[in-house]
Amino acid sequence: MRSLRSRRGWGIGAVVAAGVSGVLIVQGVSGGGADSAADDGKPSSGPIASEEYAAALKVAADGDSATLAKRDTKPFSMLGVTWSDPSATIAGKVEVRTRDAGTDTWSSWLELGTDSGPGDEGATRAGTEPAWVGASDGVEVRVDGKASDELPEGLRVDMIDPGTGSVSDLEPAAYVAAESATPDATTTPEVTESASPTATDSASASASAPVSVSPSASASASSSVSPSASTSASASVTPSASASTGPTAPTSTAAKPPITSRAGWGADESLSPEAPDYLANGIKAVVVHHSAGTNNYTCAESAAIIRGIYTYHVKTNGWKDIGYNFLVDKCGTIFEGRKGGADKAVLGAHAYGFNTQTTGVSVLGDYNLVAPPTAVLTSVARVAAWKLGQYGVSPTATTTLTAGAAGNNYYGTKKTWSTGAQLSFPTIHGHGDGYATECPGSQLYAKLATIRTYAAGPVSGLALKSVTGAGTSGSRTYTKSAITVGWSATTPAALISKYEVLVDGKAAATTAGTATSAKVNLALGTHAVSVRATHVSGKTTTTTAATVVAETTVPTFTTAPNLALRTGTVSTTAVPVTLKWKATDTAALKEVRLTAPVAKTYGPTVTSAALTSKSGSATTWSMTAYDQAGNTRAASVAGTPVILQESSATRTGTWTTKSSTSYLGGKSYTSSTKNSSLTWTFTGRSAALAVSRASTSGQINVFVDGVKAATVDLKSSTTKYRDAIWTKSWSASAKHTVKIVVVGTTGRPAVTTDGLVYLK
Numbered sequence: 001m002r003s004l005r006s007r008r009g010w011g012i013g014a015v016v017a018a019g020v021s022g023v024l025i026v027q028g029v030s031g032g033g034a035d036s037a038a039d040d041g042k043p044s045s046g047p048i049a050s051e052e053y054a055a056a057l058k059v060a061a062d063g064d065s066a067t068l069a070k071r072d073t074k075p076f077s078m079l080g081v082t083w084s085d086p087s088a089t090i091a092g093k094v095e096v097r098t099r100d101a102g103t104d105t106w107s108s109w110l111e112l113g114t115d116s117g118p119g120d121e122g123a124t125r126a127g128t129e130p131a132w133v134g135a136s137d138g139v140e141v142r143v144d145g146k147a148s149d150e151l152p153e154g155l156r157v158d159m160i161d162p163g164t165g166s167v168s169d170l171e172p173a174a175y176v177a178a179e180s181a182t183p184d185a186t187t188t189p190e191v192t193e194s195a196s197p198t199a200t201d202s203a204s205a206s207a208s209a210p211v212s213v214s215p216s217a218s219a220s221a222s223s224s225v226s227p228s229a230s231t232s233a234s235a236s237v238t239p240s241a242s243a244s245t246g247p248t249a250p251t252s253t254a255a256k257p258p259i260t261s262r263a264g265w266g267a268d269e270s271l272s273p274e275a276p277d278y279l280a281n282g283i284k285a286v287v288v289h290h291s292a293g294t295n296n297y298t299c300a301e302s303a304a305i306i307r308g309i310y311t312y313h314v315k316t317n318g319w320k321d322i323g324y325n326f327l328v329d330k331c332g333t334i335f336e337g338r339k340g341g342a343d344k345a346v347l348g349a350h351a352y353g354f355n356t357q358t359t360g361v362s363v364l365g366d367y368n369l370v371a372p373p374t375a376v377l378t379s380v381a382r383v384a385a386w387k388l389g390q391y392g393v394s395p396t397a398t399t400t401l402t403a404g405a406a407g408n409n410y411y412g413t414k415k416t417w418s419t420g421a422q423l424s425f426p427t428i429h430g431h432g433d434g435y436a437t438e439c440p441g442s443q444l445y446a447k448l449a450t451i452r453t454y455a456a457g458p459v460s461g462l463a464l465k466s467v468t469g470a471g472t473s474g475s476r477t478y479t480k481s482a483i484t485v486g487w488s489a490t491t492p493a494a495l496i497s498k499y500e501v502l503v504d505g506k507a508a509a510t511t512a513g514t515a516t517s518a519k520v521n522l523a524l525g526t527h528a529v530s531v532r533a534t535h536v537s538g539k540t541t542t543t544t545a546a547t548v549v550a551e552t553t554v555p556t557f558t559t560a561p562n563l564a565l566r567t568g569t570v571s572t573t574a575v576p577v578t579l580k581w582k583a584t585d586t587a588a589l590k591e592v593r594l595t596a597p598v599a600k601t602y603g604p605t606v607t608s609a610a611l612t613s614k615s616g617s618a619t620t621w622s623m624t625a626y627d628q629a630g631n632t633r634a635a636s637v638a639g640t641p642v643i644l645q646e647s648s649a650t651r652t653g654t655w656t657t658k659s660s661t662s663y664l665g666g667k668s669y670t671s672s673t674k675n676s677s678l679t680w681t682f683t684g685r686s687a688a689l690a691v692s693r694a695s696t697s698g699q700i701n702v703f704v705d706g707v708k709a710a711t712v713d714l715k716s717s718t719t720k721y722r723d724a725i726w727t728k729s730w731s732a733s734a735k736h737t738v739k740i741v742v743v744g745t746t747g748r749p750a751v752t753t754d755g756l757v758y759l760k
Contacts, residue, residue, distance in 0.1 A: 084154025
């Protein structure tokens with residue numbers, strides 16, 4: 001933003017020149033202002049006094065250029081080049097460079113915006129935009145005017161220390177300060193500043209000592225100025241006093257954001273004792289600006305930067321107060337600008353021709369090439385929503401403004417208008433929409449639509465993300481009672497006043513706008529659960545509802561866990577077994593977990609599992625059924641697999657012993673004699689016959705409790721040992737006999753048995 005209020009109360013803006021626009025040019029340097037370390041955005045203990053120094057420039061004989069050679073100065077952090085005639089402008093380039101305080105390091109040349117406008121009524125000087133350069137103690141200036149334009153008279157560089165701090169004790173060797181006695185409350189001692197140097201006397205002027213200036217200085221070329229110490233003699237106006245004057249602040253439809261008061265950034269109210277002016281018909285639009293410098297400043301320096309702008313506007317230019325209504329730094333901190341009450345429609349000096357209908361928000365930084373952070377967009381939107389909400393203006397609407405002066409713009413149609421023209425603007429628009437300036441920078445200008453959406457509401461991108469503490473089956477979520485509801489939104493949290501978890505349409509939990517989840521306890525039954533977000537404007541958005549069932553009925557095992565032997569390779573440490581079960585639930589079964597002797601989880605439709613058990617070891621198989629609500633039912637079954645060697649069987653016919661480490665116990669029986677038999681007797685509920693198999697193996701008949709149960713062929717294309725080839729199970733444990741009889745199969749009569757396994 002480069003336009004400030006004119007004598008007619010409209011304000012004047014900067015014409016785009018040399019690609020530069022904006023009030024404040026912030027140059028990235030190490031360190032901050034003189035007191036930057038003390039600025040943290042919190043209210044200060046009192047006003048922070050500023051100091052201003054000035055040094056006249058040497059004007060060339062042809063009047064087209066002017067310079068100030070390198071020189072030492074008192075400490076300063078902000079500077080600008082000014083001239084005597086408040087209505088004059090420079091059509092050319094003004095550049096400065098500075099030396100980092102306490103070092104020999106000089107900055108690169110920095111170009112200053114050359115049209116800040118005549119300012120408030122009674123302005124005494126015009127000048128460039130003020131530039132924040134950080135803690136400095138040396139300066140050099142060069143002005144390159146156009147040949148067809150004579151430079152204005154009274155050219156000088158004004159340097160500002162926005163407070164007393166770590167570099168205030170430096171006294172550069174070549175600097176000789178203009179001193180005077182400390183003034184009292186009724187008198188202002190004066191020293192005389194010579195007129196602007198001419199072509200013949202400029203050499204001596206460039207070597208003269210800088211002078212300290214005060215807002216009482218005359219607008220004439222031979223003005224009387226007083227040392228900075230005299231600023232404390234002005235009448236004091238406290239923030240509370242200024243805020244209590246003027247019209248009653250209307251209630252807004254949007255919440256008021258946190259705002260650092262003038263006292264918070266250390267405003268010295270004695271600098272601007274004039275009473276504020278107010279808009280007769282309230283606020284119709286918000287004008288967004290940027291300061292058009294680099295973004296390489298720390299947010300701890302923001303208060304000092306604002307004090308520098310304030311001092312430059314008032315003490316250097318002779319305006320009544322800082323020009324903006326609000327300022328926002330890159331971290332999103334909002335600062336009160338022009339006094340009169342942040343909640344009232346204070347007449348600012350920020351939009352030439354439209355000040356009497358708008359409020360102005362300026363963002364510290366350059367947003368021509370860099371996109372503004374979300375924190376900036378959020379804070380500008382919060383201020384805009386609050387101020388427009390006081391007057392029933394929608395942030396996404398358009399409004400008609402009456403031009404208080406002729407002008408033209410930079411963005412949009414780039415049209416020209418005359419005084420009194422009726423012009424349509426978005427209710428949140430950029431400075432360049434109403435004046436020929438690049439402000440607020442192309443990147444920030446491109447985000448004005450986002451700012452409008454943020455400011456207007458409702459909350460966008462609201463989604464129900466999760467319902468935890470429960471399980472989901474299909475489109476339903478189940479819980480015993482407690483759930484945690486999670487959500488997300490694309491609107492920044494600072495623009496959301498609250499979230500509510502709705503159960504069957506009624507608020508069951510309320511959280512701050514920064515929250516992303518909340519806990520709720522549900523009564524038994526089926527419920528519709530959703531999330532409602534309330535924007536700072538009061539508008540609400542509600543997610544689609546999730547169906548949540550609260551129930552406490554535990555699952556049941558309709559088939560209790562049971563164990564049986566199965567086919568497979570047998571060893572003393574791993575006997576193949578099958579575990580079977582069936583679980584059901586009145587609502588929704590989630591899973592069945594085997595918890596011992598191993599941990600495994602099975603889906604709701606699984607009813608069996610192939611496992612192994614250690615021979616001779618009693619094992620308990622523990623299971624728990626879970627439903628989607630988290631209700632559980634436990635059950636278990638115990639079993640001990642026992643291996644009976646072939647030597648324990650009752651034999652008939654001819655059997656031969658074979659030895660191999662591949663056999664159970666290292667030995668087995670083999671027979672090729674038809675009707676040879678082996679019989680085992682045991683007490684158990686499951687049995688399995690273990691054999692060795694090959695391509696030449698024959699067949700056996702199996703009898704259970706005297707009844708033929710099966711004919712089993714032992715033939716296998718691959719050799720197998722300890723193979724449980726046949727199994728039999730009973731519903732309960734009892735005494736049983738298993739007898740095998742050699743069939744004597746033609747061509748392959750031999751069979752080899754490796755014992756019997758039973759489960760007790």
